[in-house]
Amino acid sequence: GPELISKANGLHGFMNWKRALLTDSGGFQMVSLVELAEVTEQGVRFSSPYDGKEILLTPEKSIEIQNALGSDIMMQLDDVVSSTVSGPRVEEAMYRSIRWLDRCIAANKNPEQQNLFAIIQGGLDAELRKKCLTEMIKRDVSGFAIGGLSGGEEKDNFWRMVTLSTEYLPREKPRYLMGVGYATDLVVCVALGCDMFDCVFPTRTARFGSALVPWGSLQLKNRQYAKDFKPIDEDCDCPTCKRYTRAYLHALFRNDTAALHHITIHNIAYQLNLMCSIRESIRQGQFPVFIQQFMKRMYGSKEQYPCWAVEALSTVNVQLE
Amino acid sequence: MRMLELWKRAPITWSHVAPPLENGTFGCSEWRHVEKPQCYCVLFVGYTNIWLSSFLADCLYSVKDLPIRPSYVLLASVTKMKLILSSIVNGCRYGKLIEVGRNGSKSVDIPGCLLYTRTGSVPHLTHDTLSLIEGVPEPVHLTLSTVAEHHEVLEEYKEGIGKFIGMPESILYCSLHDPASPCPSGYNTNKTVSVWGGGGRIEITLSKFMAMQQAFKPDWYQSMADGEPLPPGASRKRVKKSVDRTLGFLDGCLKEHQNSEVLKNSEILGVIEGGDILEERLRSVRETMKRPVGGFLLDGFQADDMPDDPKLNLIASVTGELPEDKPRLIHGIGKPDEVLECVSRGVDLFEGFFPYVMTEQGRALTFKFKYKVDPEGEEQKDLVGPLHQVQDQQLISAYNTMTIEQCEGNHIYSMLEQSGCGDNEISNKASDKGGKTVPFTIDLKSEQYRADFRPLLEDCSCYCCKNHTRAYLYHLLTTNELLAGVLLMIHNQHHYFGFFQSIRDAVRDDKMHQLKELIIKQKLQQ
Numbered sequence: 001g002p003e004l005i006s007k008a009n010g011l012h013g014f015m016n017w018k019r020a021l022l023t024d025s026g027g028f029q030m031v032s033l034v035e036l037a038e039v040t041e042q043g044v045r046f047s048s049p050y051d052g053k054e055i056l057l058t059p060e061k062s063i064e065i066q067n068a069l070g071s072d073i074m075m076q077l078d079d080v081v082s083s084t085v086s087g088p089r090v091e092e093a094m095y096r097s098i099r100w101l102d103r104c105i106a107a108n109k110n111p112e113q114q115n116l117f118a119i120i121q122g123g124l125d126a127e128l129r130k131k132c133l134t135e136m137i138k139r140d141v142s143g144f145a146i147g148g149l150s151g152g153e154e155k156d157n158f159w160r161m162v163t164l165s166t167e168y169l170p171r172e173k174p175r176y177l178m179g180v181g182y183a184t185d186l187v188v189c190v191a192l193g194c195d196m197f198d199c200v201f202p203t204r205t206a207r208f209g210s211a212l213v214p215w216g217s218l219q220l221k222n223r224q225y226a227k228d229f230k231p232i233d234e235d236c237d238c239p240t241c242k243r244y245t246r247a248y249l250h251a252l253f254r255n256d257t258a259a260l261h262h263i264t265i266h267n268i269a270y271q272l273n274l275m276c277s278i279r280e281s282i283r284q285g286q287f288p289v290f291i292q293q294f295m296k297r298m299y300g301s302k303e304q305y306p307c308w309a310v311e312a313l314s315t316v317n318v319q320l321e
Numbered sequence: 322m323r324m325l326e327l328w329k330r331a332p333i334t335w336s337h338v339a340p341p342l343e344n345g346t347f348g349c350s351e352w353r354h355v356e357k358p359q360c361y362c363v364l365f366v367g368y369t370n371i372w373l374s375s376f377l378a379d380c381l382y383s384v385k386d387l388p389i390r391p392s393y394v395l396l397a398s399v400t401k402m403k404l405i406l407s408s409i410v411n412g413c414r415y416g417k418l419i420e421v422g423r424n425g426s427k428s429v430d431i432p433g434c435l436l437y438t439r440t441g442s443v444p445h446l447t448h449d450t451l452s453l454i455e456g457v458p459e460p461v462h463l464t465l466s467t468v469a470e471h472h473e474v475l476e477e478y479k480e481g482i483g484k485f486i487g488m489p490e491s492i493l494y495c496s497l498h499d500p501a502s503p504c505p506s507g508y509n510t511n512k513t514v515s516v517w518g519g520g521g522r523i524e525i526t527l528s529k530f531m532a533m534q535q536a537f538k539p540d541w542y543q544s545m546a547d548g549e550p551l552p553p554g555a556s557r558k559r560v561k562k563s564v565d566r567t568l569g570f571l572d573g574c575l576k577e578h579q580n581s582e583v584l585k586n587s588e589i590l591g592v593i594e595g596g597d598i599l600e601e602r603l604r605s606v607r608e609t610m611k612r613p614v615g616g617f618l619l620d621g622f623q624a625d626d627m628p629d630d631p632k633l634n635l636i637a638s639v640t641g642e643l644p645e646d647k648p649r650l651i652h653g654i655g656k657p658d659e660v661l662e663c664v665s666r667g668v669d670l671f672e673g674f675f676p677y678v679m680t681e682q683g684r685a686l687t688f689k690f691k692y693k694v695d696p697e698g699e700e701q702k703d704l705v706g707p708l709h710q711v712q713d714q715q716l717i718s719a720y721n722t723m724t725i726e727q728c729e730g731n732h733i734y735s736m737l738e739q740s741g742c743g744d745n746e747i748s749n750k751a752s753d754k755g756g757k758t759v760p761f762t763i764d765l766k767s768e769q770y771r772a773d774f775r776p777l778l779e780d781c782s783c784y785c786c787k788n789h790t791r792a793y794l795y796h797l798l799t800t801n802e803l804l805a806g807v808l809l810m811i812h813n814q815h816h817y818f819g820f821f822q823s824i825r826d827a828v829r830d831d832k833m834h835q836l837k838e839l840i841i842k843q844k845l846q847q
Contacts, residue, residue: 004772008792016788227477239449243487247478251440251471254519257803258442265447 623653
């Protein structure tokens with residue numbers, strides 16, 4: 001709880017982590033735990049499945065907790081609906097998120113040390129999104145997140161909302177696309193103007209034995225890897241690829257957690273390398289070339305490229321061959 | 322071995338060396354020219370080839386027109402690694418195993434423990450996290466239980482299990498069974514033993530056993546043995562059978578070993594069986610000693626059901642008969658007090674599984690092993706004297722009447738710790754709530770640690786204690802985070818290896834008595 005963490009010198013002290021920390025507001029749980037949640041203007045009421053205890057999470061409470069944790073970037077509490085929901089609920093959530101943003105800004109006791117980000121909502125409705133954007137950019141926040149996406153909606157709708165948001169968001173503040181993590185999505189969304197991303201995918205998939213590689217992923221649990229004496233990726237420099245073979249990871253997987261650690265380390269290295277390469281190619285003015293090479297490696301030939309990606313990239317003048 | 326020693330001290334010079342055999346080795350004969358011109362000696366040095374040596378010696382004697390006439394023949398069985406004993410004090414042996422490994426470049430301190438692995442990995446740890454730990458022992462312990470099912474893969478891999486598991490430079494010891502997993506009995510036969518792997522029971526014949534060793538290429542391996550746990554009071558017939566079978570397996574292994582090119586730099590360890598019957602134990606010892614083994618494994622002492630005294634007496638009887646110049650390993654002994662008892666009875670090497678077992682229970686090793694008495698510290702305590710004691714008494718009675726929440730709120734725990742009352746009182750309180758206490762450890766899943774921002778152990782220099790707190794470990798354990806296992810394993814290994822260093826120091830300085838006292842005191846505090 002926050003009282004305990006305060007005693008420990010904040011979350012940085014409790015974890016002994018000297019680098020930056022970003023905390024979410026609890027908003028996402030309104031979707032992931034929707035059966036346990038009841039939303040009103042006041043806040044979200046969650047009931048615990050273990051002991052029935054109720055927690056009322058208000059914008060004020062969320063900010064209070066995040067202040068106690070002392071994270072470097074905090075998220076507003078937004079009214080989140082699943083991207084597969086449509087109708088008046090989406091509009092209600094969008095307007096409420098704006099009101100809650102104001103309440104979060106007012107409740108923030110550490111505006112000098114902690115950065116509060118707003119979260120753009122509006123579902124898959126362009127008009128609602130625009131309204132949300134117009135209002136939220138009037139508030140003085142450190143950065144903007146694009147929320148309410150990456151929840152199972154059609155990719156065709158997804159990229160359109162992303163590009164709409166990045167069009168309106170100010171250029172001099174960071175744009176954080178929440179929940180985006182697959183390699184292709186990252187590359188395309190950087191092209192569409194996003195700066196920051198978060199996703200559980202690389203580490204979660206690692207714990208299920210799946211290793212990420214530039215041409216897709218390897219399911220190391222599968223028997224085909226039992227006698228495969230290559231590393232996960234011959235071109236990868238991570239500690240796992242320098243020392244262990246696919247065959248060993250396959251053998252170790254059932255028996256010890258160390259296998260999960262090896263694959264996690266590789267997947268994180270993969271993601272970080274990907275973003276590093278993206279940055280480097282942008283710096284050199286070669287980003288379109290990078291995208292071309294990336295897509296070729298990942299999908300093989302143009303016929304295999306996902307249509308939504310081809311379309312999205314063409315709107316920012318990247319024509320894939 | 323003694324004859325070889327005598328021979329080495331004789332005044333001799335090289336004059337003629339027999340040409341190498343086709344495969345590049347010198348086979349089993351070296352020729353030396355003694356200064357006295359009438360006397361020529363032929364020295365046969367067999368690695369494990371003692372029978373071939375003796376056969377050749379017989380042949381040479383019978384050849385009459387050989388240019389040199391052997392005046393006497395020395396038969397020696399030489400193993401690659403050497404045990405250098407610096408001292409034996411009160412039954413405790415202190416020294417080093419040198420020329421260990423394929424290159425003969427490594428050494429192992431004695432008494433010592435092995436680095437426990439499962440399927441070739443130190444549990445929870447990667448190569449990088451393992452390198453955070455001080456004092457990691459040289460020999461890596463592999464078990465057939467956790468690697469046998471990958472035999473075919475290793476055969477195709479061809480480069481040996483050391484490289485496969487990411488430890489190409491390490492000394493590898495391969496045993497049959499995993500000390501941290503139970504091994505059901507009743508499955509061994511005259512021709513097979515069974516191990517229990519991830520996919521179930523694996524039945525191993527002699528040829529399969531040796532095929533595995535040739536695929537794995539360990540530096541040491543125990544001979545195949547019928548060592549399944551026998552209940553105390555097992556019939557004499559069954560015990561005798563386990564000794565006989567084991568000797569038969571040993572001879573079979575040796576035969577294939579000496580014919581194997583791949584294993585020529587590996588050492589095979591003889592296994593001493595015999596249940597709880599002294600005569601059988603001694604018989605096993607005497608017979609095994611006749612074979613050219615690189616060391617001895619004391620098997621069958623794993624289970625908890627043999628009472629302490631008879632167990633320790635048996636161990637002492639066994640080691641009393643074993644040759645001094647070869648290492649003695651024991652399986653299944655890991656608790657600090659038991660380790661000390663075995664060191665005092667001539668055991669050299671132990672399996673290092675105890676830290677792992679404690680980690681899996683969410684426990685941290687916290688026992689003290691620094692037996693060196695600090696005279697200044699003692700004096701200071703005396704000076705404070707009666708007042709200190711009164712305060713302690715008040716503290717303890719307050720502690721006993723308050724609930725855990727009240728104790729936390731009033732900082733009773735930190736005051737208790739400062740006054741030196743230590744963790745055991747607190748552990749006892751936790752155990753009042755129904756938890757089991759295990760000597761030498763603290764249970765980090767216990768709620769009392771929720772707001773305890775001290776390191777696991779106050780003066781521990783491991784990565785976990787330098788960077789994290791009990792409260793953080795409590796949090797990781799209650800939320801089922803993988804990091805809990807990583808951090809606990811780092812601490813527990815670090816602590817255990819430190820304990821073994823302290824054993825070595827105590828044996829060397831003849832302070833085993835103090836160390837034992839310190840450990841026993843902590844065992845009884847529960």
